[in-house]
Amino acid sequence: MAPKSPVCDFGWKAPDFRLPATDHHFYDLSGLKAENGLVLAFICNHCPYVRAVLDRILRDAGDLAPLGVGFAAICSNDAESHPDDSFENMVKLAEEKNFFFPYLHDEDQSVARAYGAVCTPDFFGFNGKLELQYRGRLDASRDSAGPPDLTRELYEAMAQVARTGEGPREQVPSMGCSIKWAES
Template sequence: MAATPPVCDFDWPAPDFTLPATDGRTVSFADVAGPKGTLVMFICNHCPYVLAVLDRIQRDARDLVSLGIGVVAISSNDADAYPKDSFDNMTALAEERGFVFPYLYDEDQSVAAAYGAVCTPDFFGFNANGGLQYRGRLDASGRNAAHEDMRRELFEAMKQVADTGRGPADQIPSMGCSIKWKGKV
């Protein structure tokens, strides 16, 4: 089922987390925070919205890191009900696609709940002080990737955050598959 997150609550403080990563480390918000800001993405392995733009997510993550933005992805889906989203399958996807960011597993879904994550993909862009500045979409893609020359909304917003500490006033929310909460299949 498609879901859409709420608009950006500017300066809302980033909740901390410490989660296992597919590369064997345990990673916290402080570990991934960049000197100019941090992008926290909620994604998963099976969502067609995520799969349609995974190459673009990789591209933007790589470009944002070069601007001083830390990037991390978190999967919070119920892997018992959606086995493609299991930690083993997350590890395989991260290796197969050569993720340029840590891919973390929120098995008890407490981090998704703390962030108020609604869908996959769901993007939370924070400034260097940990205040929320972006809660929008990657670009105009939906279940299918839009044209290659499509405006890079997430990248442009996070570049603005890196340059000024503030996100754009106008943001279009992301859309994707709803988070698969335990006990709600």
């Protein structure tokens, strides 16, 4: 069974980080946040759950920008065991799909550990104070895209966060492939 992300820990403060991106710049948390919040999406290149909804992720990230919500994706998978998730392949995917947000490389997996990321995709939605308000799914899609009329759960939750600073109290956890941890 695919792992699910835990329930939202409302108010949990986002840990800072500094990571390289596929655009060959480095980003830290404060540089990613917009006025009304930030979504951090732990994704990867190979996961069928991510691949099924990648176009929807791009759509929702684009629709959140005018609401003052920043967006960044992070790949934390071990590239030794999963070469499709190497930095070079991240760059190729970002170019192929025209990512307009930073796609960050968490090579040592420290950011995934600090955030408690468990699967891909795993969405963390923060308000303007970088307090966690959403830890749910994009929509009801699984490892194949659901119908186009699915409720846009991430988008709607973050639109509420942008308006009120608080996320919905009922959230459905994200489900996907497990983070591919490096052997210790």
